Amino acid sequence: MFFSAKNLSGGYGGVDIIHSCSFEVNKGEIVSILGPNGAGKSTAMKAMLGMLELSSGEVTIDGKDLSNLNTQTRVKLGVSFVPQTKNVFTEMSVQENLEMGGFLRDASYKETIDEIYELFPILFEKRNQIVGELSGGQRQQVAIGRALMIKPSVLMLDEPTAGVSPIVMDELFDHIQRIKEKNVAILMVEQNARQALNISDRGYVLVMGENKYTGTGNDLLNDSEVRRSFLGG
Amino acid sequence: MDFLNAIVLIANFVIVPALTYGSQLALGAIGVTLIYGILRFANFAYGDLMAFGTMISILITWKFQSMGITFGFLPTALLALPFAVVVTIIVSLIFDKYIFEYYRIKKSPGVTLIVVSLGLMFVLNGIVRIVIGTGDKQFFDGHKFLIKANEFKELTGLNEGLAIKSTQLITLITTVIIALMLFWFLEKTKTGKSMRAYSNNEDLALLSGIDPSRVVMITWVIASILATVAGTLYGLDKSFKPFTYFNNLLPIFAAAIVGGIGNPIGAFFGGFLVAFSEIMITYAYKKVLIYLLPESLEPTSLMQLLSTDYKFAVSFSILVIVLLFRPNGIFKGKVL
Numbered sequence: 001m002f003f004s005a006k007n008l009s010g011g012y013g014g015v016d017i018i019h020s021c022s023f024e025v026n027k028g029e030i031v032s033i034l035g036p037n038g039a040g041k042s043t044a045m046k047a048m049l050g051m052l053e054l055s056s057g058e059v060t061i062d063g064k065d066l067s068n069l070n071t072q073t074r075v076k077l078g079v080s081f082v083p084q085t086k087n088v089f090t091e092m093s094v095q096e097n098l099e100m101g102g103f104l105r106d107a108s109y110k111e112t113i114d115e116i117y118e119l120f121p122i123l124f125e126k127r128n129q130i131v132g133e134l135s136g137g138q139r140q141q142v143a144i145g146r147a148l149m150i151k152p153s154v155l156m157l158d159e160p161t162a163g164v165s166p167i168v169m170d171e172l173f174d175h176i177q178r179i180k181e182k183n184v185a186i187l188m189v190e191q192n193a194r195q196a197l198n199i200s201d202r203g204y205v206l207v208m209g210e211n212k213y214t215g216t217g218n219d220l221l222n223d224s225e226v227r228r229s230f231l232g233g
Numbered sequence: 234m235d236f237l238n239a240i241v242l243i244a245n246f247v248i249v250p251a252l253t254y255g256s257q258l259a260l261g262a263i264g265v266t267l268i269y270g271i272l273r274f275a276n277f278a279y280g281d282l283m284a285f286g287t288m289i290s291i292l293i294t295w296k297f298q299s300m301g302i303t304f305g306f307l308p309t310a311l312l313a314l315p316f317a318v319v320v321t322i323i324v325s326l327i328f329d330k331y332i333f334e335y336y337r338i339k340k341s342p343g344v345t346l347i348v349v350s351l352g353l354m355f356v357l358n359g360i361v362r363i364v365i366g367t368g369d370k371q372f373f374d375g376h377k378f379l380i381k382a383n384e385f386k387e388l389t390g391l392n393e394g395l396a397i398k399s400t401q402l403i404t405l406i407t408t409v410i411i412a413l414m415l416f417w418f419l420e421k422t423k424t425g426k427s428m429r430a431y432s433n434n435e436d437l438a439l440l441s442g443i444d445p446s447r448v449v450m451i452t453w454v455i456a457s458i459l460a461t462v463a464g465t466l467y468g469l470d471k472s473f474k475p476f477t478y479f480n481n482l483l484p485i486f487a488a489a490i491v492g493g494i495g496n497p498i499g500a501f502f503g504g505f506l507v508a509f510s511e512i513m514i515t516y517a518y519k520k521v522l523i524y525l526l527p528e529s530l531e532p533t534s535l536m537q538l539l540s541t542d543y544k545f546a547v548s549f550s551i552l553v554i555v556l557l558f559r560p561n562g563i564f565k566g567k568v569l
Binding site: 071072075076080081083086087088089090091092096099100101103104146147149150 | 423426427429430433434436437438439440441442443
């Protein structure tokens with residue numbers, strides 16, 4: 001597997017929130033982390049990004065151990081992250097947000113901006129507008145676009161569809177599928193479990209900070225127990 | 234004719250001084266607002282950092298004067314200014330390294346940092362007084378007036394004169410140039426944008442690979458440049474007395490808050506707003522009104538809203554009014 005996290009345990013100092021969780025994702029795959037509120041989904045993602053104190057576990061990318069590196073170094077190695085909230089520079093223009101995403105890149109970042117405008121045509125139209133004035137769905141596109149600017153090999157999304165309308169959600173999921181075609185490994189935490197599983201190659205269901213169910217998107221969608229507990233029958 | 238006399242009077246006693254004073258406040262307010270936007274605390278030591286920078290300017294100026302180096306018709310202090318700026322930057326960076334960095338890493342709340350900066354303020358204040366003394370210091374040389382009141386009267390045939398000191402013009406021009414350069418830097422350069430990004434959303438800036446220690450360093454560099462330039466211009470225009478810089482802290486903070494704290498363009502205009510308010514409210518309009526009104530309505534009193542001794546009350550009132558009715562400032566605050 002290209003990116004893997006094994007037996008992660010940890011929390012924000014004090015009690016462990018996640019207990020020996022493992023996740024894997026390959027390039028060109030979408031993997032969802034699902035589960036009820038408070039299951040530790042976002043915490044697990046932060047653990048993989050080095051934003052958490054781990055009591056055990058290791059994270060590797062392409063065989064390289066990341067476990068002792070800080071978040072910024074992991075970003076440099078191609079692990080990009082879109083937080084759930086505060087994921088854009090609200091006071092800056094769309095173009096400037098993308099430029100900041102490419103802060104670590106050399107002059108070639110300009111081509112990447114064009115690629116992102118191709119992926120999100122609406123952002124090209126709004127490129128000089130202040131992001132704080134955009135709609136929720138557009139902001140989310142800016143957030144994902146910013147994270148794509150470093151040309152990541154792994155993209156982590158923390159609830160990319162939180163708080164947007166069902167139509168916008170479908171649109172965002174379409175975009176995420178198109179990012180996958182660019183051979184990026186995508187790992188996302190989602191509340192909208194059914195829709196997320198529909199586009200996912202695999203899924204992990206977390207309960208109380210532990211891996212409870214694992215399987216392909218279809219397996220989980222058809223698993224009666226998973227359906228009963230998370231997908232509403 | 235009376236009307237023109239009134240205008241010249243206002244220009245001489247209100248507009249020209251307010252533009253000069255406003256420039257000095259504007260530079261200081263931009264410094265305060267930048268530190269607030271990036272380092273997230275109100276730096277009370279800023280007034281005394283200005284005093285410190287000015288002191289260095291003066292010491293170098295005196296040295297130059299004793300060596301016989303002058304700057305032609307311009308004040309020698311302008312020649313000394315770049316050196317003073319470098320010294321102040323180094324001192325600021327040392328203070329950051331040994332004082333502020335500790336609290337930044339600990340993620341101390343802004344209130345703690347304000348108290349820390351108060352402590353530094355007293356230390357700086359003490360250093361300046363010990364080194365250069367508490368009295369008035371003159372360090373101006375060069376050509377004093379661009380136009381004298383008498384010359385203006387002869388030239389125009391008006392009763393009232395308009396005097397423009399060279400320091401006033403130097404102050405205004407320097408301020409405009411520095412402010413334009415700074416705004417260009419923040420809007421157009423990669424480093425400037427990364428500072429705005431850091432001010433807007435620190436966590437996301439870190440996720441984008443922006444180096445926080447570099448942003449902080451550049452902030453201190455800019456703030457020190459602004460403090461030294463503003464302080465030296467103020468000292469050239471009036472005279473140097475350590476205590477006045479401490480006093481100026483209030484109008485500077487008023488300007489930064491009126492403009493929306495964290496917003497440099499707001500701070501720039503805030504500086505002029507505070508300066509004009511202070512001077513317009515404390516100016517005695519008697520003579521102006523004598524020119525403008527018919528004889529029967531001529532005022533007998535000074536027609537002064539507030540005595541000049543109370544000029545700081547004006548800044549303070551502006552501060553209170555803004556915080557009560559528009560806490561974000563006139564321009565949108567908490568932006569960079």
